[in-house]
Amino acid sequence: MIYKVYYQENVLEVPVRENTKSMYVEAGSEREVRQLLKGRNFNIELIQLLEGKHLEHEQASPHFELVKA
Incomplete structure (x- = not known):
């Protein structure tokens, strides 16, 4: 999941x-x-599961860079 x-x-x-x-x-x-x-010294505001069309839209962005656990 992303x-x-x-x-x-x-x-x-x-x-x-x-x-x-x-x-x-x-x-x-x-x-x-x-x-x-x-x-990391981050203040996490929100973690949102991406699925379906929303995931496809985000993947089309030039800023999409995936970090793997």
């Missing part, structure tokens, strides 16, 4: 929408995604 993770790069800063970044992670569950990112 998840889109919305995050802030610094856990100590107040989240600001304009500074939100995203990454795509291939993992078996949301829990695996959180474990993978646990050592």
Whole structure:
């Protein structure tokens, strides 16, 4: 399964929408995604499962780069 993770790069800063970044992670569950990112200093805002047309749309983006668990 592929998840889109919305995050802030610094856990100590107040989240600001304009500074939100995203990454795509291939993992078996949301829990695996959180474990993978646990050592990074990220403030995770949302982890969203991508499926169907939504996944196809994201894969068509030039910014789509998959991180594997």
